Amino acid sequence: MNLVKAKARTQQVLFAFVGLAFSVTASADFGSYQSHTLKGQTLNVQTDQGNLAITLHNQQAMEISYQPEHIKQLPSFALSPTSTQPTTANFSSTKDQLHFGSEQLTVVVDKNPLTLSYQRHGKPLVKEESGLFVQDAIRGFRFSLDANEKILGGGQRVMGMDRRGQRMPLYNKAHYGYETESQQMYFGLPAVFSSNKYIIVFDNSATGNLDIGATEASILQFDAVGGRTSYLIVSGDSYPHLINGYTQLTGRQPLPPRWAFGNFASRFGYRSEQEVRDTVSKFREQDFPLDALVLDLYWFGKDIKGHMGNLAWDKDAFPTPVKMIQDLKTEGVNTILITEPFILTSSTRWQEAKDADVLATNANGDAKTFNFYFGNTALIDIFHQPAQAWFWSIYQELMLQGVAGWWGDLGEPEVHPDDSIHRLKDQVATGNEIHNAYGHEWAKMVYENQRRRFPSTRPMVMMRSGFAGSQRYGFIPWTGDVSRSWGGLKPQVELSLQMSLLGLGYTHSDLGGFAGGEKFDKELYIRWLQYGVFQPVFRPHAQEEIAPEPVFHDQDTQDILRPFIKLRYQMLPYNYTLAFENSQTGMPLMRPLFFEDEDNLALMDNSASYLWGDAFLVTPITSPGLTDVRVNLPKGVWFDFFTGARHLGGKTISQATQRDSLPVLVRAGSIVPMVAAVQSTQDYSSHELDLHLYMDKTVKQCFGKMYEDDGKDPQALELGRYELLEFAAHQRRTRTDIVLKRVHSYAKAETERQINIILHNQLKKPRNVRLGDKAIDFKFDPEQQRLTLSLTWTHVDTTVSVQY
The missing domain is CATH 2.60.40.1180 (Golgi alpha-mannosidase II)
Known part of the structure; x- marks a missing residue:
């Protein structure tokens, strides 16, 4: 198909969609039962409003796909290609109900009006309040909540662990310099994790909202401006069992390369090859281990603005990049490059990208251009196969030069016009419909192509935004441009735990904080990096006004932090084993305390402490001047990792801390x-x-x-x-x-x-x-x-x- 025909087809499909979206009449239910068919692990229920497909993917999980007539359906992004396991499906029918499922999870279909409820081992679990609703272009679902039920989920937010009573936008969006409150951030998840041991994922990539008892205290409501009318439900007998079922359904994180568990040198940013070489030498001179160096946007341009999209070495600043990468590798240091999905009209690749038809378009089929901080730009249409091939060719060339890992930034996308047109295999979608899956599809493109083209390497794909299931593409998220302040440090455990419970076990922070901070706060910096030893990725990163690397700070700071960073390396066998467990069961590396006592709902609110694997209990210092912290100890006996002091669990203790130690306890029996x-x-x-x-x-x-x-x-x-x-x-x-x-x-x-x-x-x-x-x-x-x-x-x- 030539470019003119492609533009015409894009306009035809778009206008057809717009006409349909606003002709749908309001519907608060899915009509009345007419008939059903059962084929293997899928039950199809036909009503006077359309078809309902219920697929039993494994003993613990189902996909519920409402298919109303004349409603456009986008593909599933959450489901793993290997989600369906051979499972014996139980089915029975009565005059008023259908029962379908496994020994673990059963759906009860009430026929008139058609609504669904769920049982675990035959006991009530959760139920639709009215099922699917459609109002013009808005569609969504409503579920009933129990009075004492706690709900986690929604992805990256700073609002406390229990998200009940909150209404949160579902639109991945940067929050520069956040601290102790954020309703909307880089990586939202349209999913909830209940204290009643179920997970619901709304498999819809469109702009929407997740209302967890905010508008109506007993109602969980999801709504979106378009997208797929489908959700996934998972049940578990315990919280780890629940996560196991969820990650079986949405995919598990493959093992990262071992070097990803080492120390990273990273800043915004290294401006020249000489600066890179001098920095790596400094780590050796000061006796600090180092495994990776991250190059921010100066690798392709000397200025912050005007160069995004070049995606080729600035030879003035980096005259011999291949030799530099080889030399670093000889010293055991892997090179990671930043890439962004924006091609500026001022970049050297603008005409190339435009001619290759790799950019998201406007309604006329022309490249959609707009202004944002870095310049006038268009956005790579990451859903379009020719765009993926073009973008991957750049990654491939750089990997052949020796680049070992990728940092995908601004992938919300940070600016994404609602009326941008994206081309999927057999349909188109607007920016509003597909926004939340952009980073997910980008990671998939990088991961799958690297596995195909470089089959002997493990991808290291660090990205800021994605969707439910992104973990199956080796997705390593971070918590964005956090304030370099005590307020920025305080929510980091909450953010990592919330993401880990929904499969994204490598969520970590820019250690030391990224944004602002006119004056170096030595205590804050030390405490943040000490905490970093017990989180999935150890990567200090910040704006360059204050050095993020410990080797550029005073001797006292170095002497305190050197043993901690070396401890990170001493713990490699333990940490790598946690990664193995995560790849097999989805079990997070960072684990909430409520895993220890599943009947104590109050523990679900605790993000002051967490478990690092099964052996360690960590309580980061998040306020200045503390000489002790209060720790809610699980049952058993615990030892102070640094002093050996013995503590009897099942109570709250005051744990002393020193400047050169962190409140870390080890479980007796480990x-x-x-x-x-x-x-x-x-x-x-x-x-x-x-x-x-x-x-x-x-x-x-x-x-x-x-x-x-x-x-x-x-x-x-x-x-x-x-x-x-x-x-x-x-x-x-x-x-x-x-x-x-x-x-x-x-x-x-x-x-x-x-x-x-x-x-x-x-x-x-x-x-x-x-x-x-x-x-x-x-x-x-x-x-x-x-x-x-x-x-x-x-x-x-x-x-x-x-x-x-």
């Missing part, structure tokens, strides 16, 4: 694998492995595990090219038995390891330590109450017996 710090994950090795066992008389058994692969193979799990170790300790009356097992191995696995076992809270010196019938040496520190013993392990099942 076994934490660690290694020595390295300059870069390029040098990573677990040949010598430290196993930290946190013992207590109240815990008779301790458990831990460790996942390992080569850190870069994207098919490691699929093809079994990984190692999985399991550790246990069993306390008996006269001895403690420590068991080491390798339950899975591969060709590149270590043939033997030097294992250093460190038993914390060891109250007395043992008589001896035996490996089979052989005594082994040990060291006992009575002051630290710590027992250390070492052995060479050949990976056969091994039991070490500590005898008293």
Whole structure:
């Protein structure tokens, strides 16, 4: 199809849509039942208003797709291509109802008027209040809420963990310099997470609203100006089980490359090749590990304005970029480049992009141009296949030069005219209809093309905005341009937890804060970076007036932070195992306290503390001058990670903190694998492995595990090219038995390891330590109450017996 014909077709489809959208009569229900058909895992119900398709995707999850006559339907963005698992579907019919589902989740279809309700194991779960409603171009759903039900969700917002009583816009939008309140931010999610253990995802990419009992206290309402009339529902027997079902439905996060768990150098921005080289040298000189350097927009232009869309090296500032990338890689530093989806009319690629028909159009089929901060521009039509091919060709060229990771910025898109026309495979959509899926489709394009073209690499795709299910494209979100202030630090746990509960487990912040901050606040900076050790990505980033990199601060700041950043590297075996768990079950790396006591609804409001995996409880310092913090301790026994102090759980404690420590507790019964710090994950090795066992008389058994692969193979799990170790300790009356097992191995696995076992809270010196019938040496520190013993392990099942 030539360009003239393509423009004509675009206008025809657009005008046809506009005519239909405003001819729909108001409807508060979906009419009356006429007939049904059952085929496999899908039940189709025909009414006098259209068809209702109910698909059982797995034991826990269903897709509910209302298909009214004459209502345009966009494709699903939330559903994973692998969402449907073979599942036995149960069905029964009576005069007034249809029952369809699994042992776990059942939908009850009332026939007249047609409404749906849901059961978990035969007990009421949640119900539609009136089902689908349509009013002109507005469409949506209404559900009834229980009186005491708490609702999380909606994605990135700063409004407290329980979002009940809030009405929030569903339109991804930048909020520069936010602090302790934000109703609308970079990455909204049209989804809710209920204390009753269900998730509902409104699979609609259009501009809309999520009203969680704000307008009507007992009603959850979703509405949008267009888009798909469909939702997904997931049920679980526990919160982790619920997340497992949700991520089975919408997709799970693939393992990032191991280097993504290291330290990043990042700022707005490095202006020259020499500055990049000098910065990397500074990290080595000051003995700070480093794994990645992020180049902001100066890599393609010397000024902030006027160059966006060049997407090619500014050779004046970066005369030998390929050699620079190679040299950095030799030092173990990976290069990440920023890209944006805007092509300025002043950029060197403007005419190329226009001629290639890769830009979103206006109603006449011409490139839609508009003004925003960076200049006069058009927007890449990321939904249009020719546009994707053109955009990917730029990424491919840069990857061939050695670029290792991508930073997609402004992908809400930050400015997106409502009347922009986007071309999907067989239809068109306006900016308003498709806005919230823009970043999602962009990430998909980068991820899938990289997996196809560079099959031996793991994509590292850091992006600011997306949709439900974006995690399946390796999506690593951050929390945007946060204020460089205590107010900016305070909501970061809330933001990460809310996103993690809905699959986006790598949500992190610009450590130290990004926006503003005329004067360096040393305490704030230290506290933010200390917290960063226990979040998914360690990436200080800020406007350059105050250096975000610790190596450019005073000696005292460096001396406090160096051990923390090295701790990040020491914890690589533990953190990488969390990533493995996330890729398999969707379990977040950062976990809310309410996972510990699912009957205590008050815990759902707590974002002052969180769990880092199963072993650590972290309470960031978010106010200046604090010498202690109040911590709501889950049941059990907990030890201060830095001092070893023992605390009995099930109560609120006051935990002391020092300038060079963070309130971090370790659960008794944990076994934490660690290694020595390295300059870069390029040098990573677990040949010598430290196993930290946190013992207590109240815990008779301790458990831990460790996942390992080569850190870069994207098919490691699929093809079994990984190692999985399991550790246990069993306390008996006269001895403690420590068991080491390798339950899975591969060709590149270590043939033997030097294992250093460190038993914390060891109250007395043992008589001896035996490996089979052989005594082994040990060291006992009575002051630290710590027992250390070492052995060479050949990976056969091994039991070490500590005898008293």
